[in-house]
Amino acid sequence: MSNRYDSRTTIFSPEGRLYQVEYAMEAISHAGTALGILAKDGIVLAAEKKVSSKLLEQETSAEKMYVLSKNIICVVAGIDSDASTLVETARKMALQHFATYDEEIPVEVLVKRICNVMQGYTQFGGLRPYGVSFIFAGWDSSQGFQLYQSNPSGNYTGWLATSVGANTTSAQTLLKQEYKPDSTLEEACDQAMLIMSKTMDSSALTSTKLEFATIKASSDGAEYNVYKPKDIEPLIEKVKSTTQ
Template sequence: MARRYDSSTTTFSPEGRLHQVEYAIEAINNAGTSVGILAKNGVVMASEKKITSGLLAQARTSEKTYKLCAHATCSVAGLTADANILIDQARLRAARYYYQYQEPIPIENLVEHVCNYKQAYTQYGGLRPFGVAFLFAGYDEAHGFQLYQSDPSGNYSGWKATVIGANNQAGKSLLKTEYGVSRREEGGGDGDEMKTDDDDDADPSDAIEMPDVAEACRLAVKVLNKTMDGAAASAEKLELFTMTLDENGKCVHKILSREEAKAVIAEVDAETASAGDT
């Protein structure tokens, strides 16, 4: 029965499902892993690089991380060709907003525009969903640094730390235990145990102390170590990106060099080895 609805993007199955959207999400779950972590002084994104052939010329630009405008970047998991269309849409929207209002576009406004474009491809006949998920990182004066995740359905949500791509559930489980763990340990437990009678309505996540960029880089490598199939993460197999502010309050986009990535991986290995000895 379900086969009658497989080829149609716009027809719901009797169970209320859109099979083509689910297939697009499944394609993303088989793609290279991308990690996004919100830090107190920036945003860190780490991605697994799929090396298909040793004969492939090294690209001068990243295939996983793309700059959208001066204050926004995205990381991609899924079909790069589909991602290119949506990245162009995001860049066009950001440029038009600046031309019209003479100020940078708010990050959520930019994310919403891209997700509305994605959602349209699940609503009209003769189209298929975009087989790509994004992690959007950016900064604006109203809300500071922000991290968003979106999927082929056009849905998006804000996160402090998240994972897309292969083995994302394993990565999210690690983030739940490692993100802000030092503050929770100082409080004697998780966020719920730290509450008092006067803040029953408080958000438990507010009790989490956000890491700095250096700590977030190490945590991102730990996540990739857990999600990548086979050998542990190496500088050749991953890409580390950081977004911070300079002394003038301008966003600085940086992809860590191979030597810098090796240094972060060495710190993680040393930390893991010391934890194993205790």
């Protein structure tokens, strides 16, 4: 029992725990699985889409995958409304940096600024933590390709491969088995699709239940590609043929 130590964000339990932050992380654990894999020539992001319907416009609907700037994309797990608010904040930060310095914002700079906003909501009364976790993928000229994961406490860490969501324990185990530091972006896409096929709650792997994106370096800096359902189908067929 929390004994009402969860009535305020700023109240610590005798064990030093912030229950409201833990509740936010619990909300994330019920979201669809999302993962990111860092390859030597790019990064791949994949996520399970919970809302699927024959009436939904698949080409334009985005539930998990967001573009933050020309060099940064992200995938989210948790409360969608919280994610939308933070995504808009991140986009404004990226535009302000570009307007000021005439260059795309460095990946870690944007991640740190967003995590500062998230951390602020854990230390003031009358507020609640954001119930969302991000996986950021990006490229900049100083650090190259980078993959970060954040949580509601405002903490963030850099990863070679990571996952969040409902089946993150299984996904992390598979990532440890499948990940190869020298893999290409194409191989990382195959690994991501294989892991998603084994960890998604859906019985059948279809393009309507998946969101997929990649980012790689280009002559202009970075180039992202958010896949449409028709682009995901070949990856699904490839993983089905290798697992049969």
